[in-house]
Amino acid sequence: MPAENQSDRKLRILHVLRAPLGGLFRHVVDLTREQVARGHAVGLVTDSMTGGDRAAKILAELEPMLALGLSRMRMPRNPHVLDIPTALRIAFHTRALAPDIVHGHGSKGGAFARLPAFLPGFDSAIRAYTPHGGSFNYRAGPVVERSYMEMERLLRHATDIFLFESAYIATQVHERIGPTRKLIRIVPNGLSAAEFVPIDPLPEAKEFLYVGELRAAKGIDTLIDALAILSNHLAKRPRLVLVGSGPDEERLVAQADERGVADSVIFAGLKPAREAFRLGRILVVPSRAESLPYIVLEAAAAQMPMVATDVGGIGEIFGPYRDRLIPCNNPAILAEAMKTALEKDAHEIRRECAALAAFVSTQFTINDMADAVLSGYVDALAKKARQDDASAASFALPS
8 A cells, every 4th residue: 555545544453462450451441442433443462361350341341342352361471381372372363353553562462462473474464562661671680681682682573663652661672672773653651631630639548659560660668668767757657558469469568567567558459540549648659660650640630749759751751840759769768758748838739730730731642642653553554565665676577
């Protein structure tokens, strides 16, 4: 198809992701809804072992609008022997659907989306990749990290376009796997207009709140240490609500007990973000690694006071207010920032929250996100068409 007609084309789009959880899942769901609304045929492939009832409910609501269907199969988080049959199953599933675009999300989803391109007869679709942090935020031993980066370098050859959710991750990819001639677009996550409504805490709301996965990269251990520091220096012991689930929950329960703050820490389980926001007065984001976290966007839109670390793309969300952020991995600094937030004048808090919400509302919208992703697809299709035309011309016999 000529490049100039690509923008009018209704596309067949298949999104591949592992866990239907967290910000990555929200991104795919938002993108799917917007693409369907624009008349494109969309399908999803995701893990069958994670997400629980909440993911099942969201996927059940989406399924009737998915022209390319919903497929769930086992996708372990870490490399596993099951990955081989799963990769082959996805390859044949993809070929049967004949999508124009296969868009992989996260490390595992990105691998499953792009690996079929190496097989003869399976490379007709455009392969797009959004890391969502993934391997580039993963920290393990040097051997493991090196193996992940080698895999990312290999998969780069099967990638037509990188759709980075933050400038930070784009830089990480460049630094860790090298430059590329593939198409690159930075497409920030976005929110709907309905989310830019302030939320008031419940009367029984606790002083501090955390919302997200309970795992090491999120820095919750430093938050519990900071809470213990505050408890030893304030007349009234502050309380903390942790909303979320994850592999480190038992360890965090034990840490709270060891630090003497078990009676001040409430593990509230999974809840939607805006419901969770009413449980606390100050959101704390103590992360060690992020890309462009939805929870920070959502809290900014809800005009919720925040104490957050300056990691990943959080500084991009705060923009001109980045100086409000603090270094990660330092409980003493975190405790001081939490204390300052507790004691800050209410008028100043409202002013700061309103200013951040206004900035976010102009820079991070679902509509802009969906438009930019579709524009990236079109650019990738046009580039492939030019390459196919050039390849055909090079093999043409002289008349």
